[in-house]
Amino acid sequence: MGKKIVVLGVSGSGKSLIGKRLADALGYPFFDGDDYHNSSNIEKMSKGIPLSDQDRFGWLYTLNALLKNHECAVVACSGLKPEYRDMLKKDLDDVTMLYLKGDFDTIWQRHQKRNGHYFKGQDMLKSQFATLIEPTQSEAFSLDISQDADAVFQQALAYIKQ
Amino acid sequence: MKKKRPTLQDVADQVGITKMTVSRYLKNPDLVSSPLQTRIREALDTLGYIPNRAPDILSNAKSHSIGVLFPSLTNQVFSEVLRGIESVFEPAGYQTMLAHYGYSQEAEEARIITLLSYNVDGLIISESTHTERVRKMLDVAGIPVIEIMDSVSPPIEQAIGIDxxxxxxxxxxxxxxxxxxxxxxxxxxxxxxxxxxxxxxxxxxxxxxxxxxxxxxxxxxxxxxxxxxxxxxxxxxxxxxxxxxxxxxxxxxxxxxxxxxxxxxxxxxxxxxxxxxxxxxxxxxxxxxxxTPREEIGRLAAEQLLSRLKGEPVSQRVIELPFQLEVGESL
The missing domain is CATH 3.40.50.2300 (Response regulator)
Incomplete structure (x- = not known):
């Protein structure tokens, strides 16, 4: 059974929701990747400026440290590119990755229902999709988010417990 | 008076082998047979042999030691930074040489002179402002330098810290x-x-x-x-x-x-x-x-320094790590 879990997906795919529910069900601490950006990243995101790989370095390093420092943990993080996912699991061989897979239209609809998030506008979501290189089957277990949240959660939990 | 230390020859005589064989064992125990490993180890223990790094330092111009400068040792912040640093350097075979300077620029200068005179291979410094002489010496020394704790002040070469x-x-x-x-x-x-x-x-x-x-x-x-x-x-x-x-x-x-x-x-x-x-x-x-991510700052500084010692260029001049607000019960 997976003890270090990373929930991947673009912003609005439901990482925090599914991640938190998994953590509660398993009794693990939950860490939302969005809470671990440094101040210059937060400022950039609030202005709608996309982050560079350099901007992401300290952030991914911190999330990797969280996974190292906790025996059990669920971390939600977009992990858009293979390099980012490699950094998340650097020096760890027991990380289970789940990928919340959805198309642009499904996720954009969800975005419009959200408030109070640093994420601004359709352009940012477009840039995320442009950056996204979806994880392969060997990297992460894919979950189809066109199902309702309960079904996604149940499927994720069953996979982790197997 | 300083006692005479046992030499490589003393160890060799004790076991009945040549100095070269002992020296090979010290480089890598697996270079000699396993029964001989045991006998040499016993002789080293009995005599209390202390390895001498000076010839190695002179021939390689590498000391396999890293200078680490902290403003204070009573401040718990730095013991946690040090834990992060050592978690990387120990397994990599580097020794940290620790010095502190009581938040004084003059004392920092004196400590840096001392560490450089011991031929440290790299330096981790906890300050972003230095005397003119320190800047000059670090420039001349030609070893990788990383300044930690502050991601805002412009670095000499590379800085890792928080805003x-x-x-x-x-x-x-x-x-x-x-x-x-x-x-x-x-x-x-x-x-x-x-x-x-x-x-x-x-x-x-x-x-x-x-x-x-x-x-x-x-x-x-x-x-x-x-x-x-x-x-x-x-x-x-x-x-x-x-x-x-x-x-x-x-x-x-x-x-x-x-x-x-x-x-x-x-x-x-x-x-x-x-x-x-x-x-x-x-x-x-x-x-x-x-x-604040104290241990992570130390670990990352050590990792970056190691990669630069392997000849890699500075990948990122400033790395800013995030802080977290803890609300606690006192607000």
Whole structure:
């Protein structure tokens, strides 16, 4: 059974929701990747400026440290590119990755229902999709988010417990 | 008088082999047969043989040691940074040479001269401002240098740290959101990082139309200094309703002094610290604090230094790590 879990997906795919529910069900601490950006990243995101790989370095390093420092943990993080996912699991061989897979239209609809998030506008979501290189089957277990949240959660939990 | 140390020849004589064989064993025990390994190890133990690194240093111009400079050793922050540093250097076969300089630029200069004279392969420094001579020497020494703790001041080569001003701004803003208006800042040592934090605090107060009040002291931080500051704050501003300290030690001292004086926390005064040491997670009430990534700063600095020792270029001049706000129970 997976003890270090990373929930991947673009912003609005439901990482925090599914991640938190998994953590509660398993009794693990939950860490939302969005809470671990440094101040210059937060400022950039609030202005709608996309982050560079350099901007992401300290952030991914911190999330990797969280996974190292906790025996059990669920971390939600977009992990858009293979390099980012490699950094998340650097020096760890027991990380289970789940990928919340959805198309642009499904996720954009969800975005419009959200408030109070640093994420601004359709352009940012477009840039995320442009950056996204979806994880392969060997990297992460894919979950189809066109199902309702309960079904996604149940499927994720069953996979982790197997 | 210094005793004569046992030589390689003494060990060789004891086992009845040549000096070369002992030397091979010391480089890598697997270069000799396993029964011989046992006999050599026993002889080394009996004689108390101390390896001499000087010839190795002279022939390779590599000391396999890294100089690490901290402003203070009584400050717990740096013991955690050191844990991060050693978690990388130990397995990589590097020895850390530790020195501290009591927050003085002149002392920092003297320590850097000493470390460079021992031919350290790299340096990790906890300060971002240095004397002119230090800058010149570091330039001439040609070894990788990393400055830690501050991601805002321009680095000599590479800096790894946090944005202290943004962190202080964020905590002050949180205190204001919790309804505090008369917040006093307690500052000690007055080093660059403290000055940056004061700037963040003052900016947040002014952005919210409030008047900052900062109490300053050049002494080292301590629990008792936190208590002294509390009494000073109440004298200068009797209706003080918030205290933000440059570190957890001052905050804990102020909190205990409040409890002793019958001031209830957080009802009458809200208190916040900086760094998030273990005790802040165990005390009553739990301390509000800015959690800084001390161990991660140390680990990352060591990893970056190692990669540069392998000849890699500086991948990123400044790496800013995130801080976290811990609300605790004291706000």
């Amino acid at each position: 202290n001003e943004a962190a202080a701004y964020a905590m002050t803003q949180l205190m204001i959101k919790k309804g505090r208006q008369k917040i006093v800042y307690f500052a000690a040592r007055m080093d660059m990082r403290t000055l940056l934090k004061i700037r963040g605090y003052e900016r947040a107060m002014e952005d919210h139309g409030l008047t900052p009040l900062c109490l300053k002291n050049n002494e080292a931080s301590s629990f008792t200094l936190g208590g002294q500051f509390l009494h000073q704050a109440l004298e200068q501003q009797p209706d003080t309703d918030g205290i933000f300290c440059t570190n957890d030690d001052l905050a804990i001292g102020a909190l205990y002094a409040c409890q002793k004086a019958g001031i209830s926390i957080p009802q009458q005064i809200g208190i916040a610290g900086f760094h998030g040491h273990n005790i802040s997670r165990a005390m009553v009430p739990l301390l509000a604090t800015v959690i």
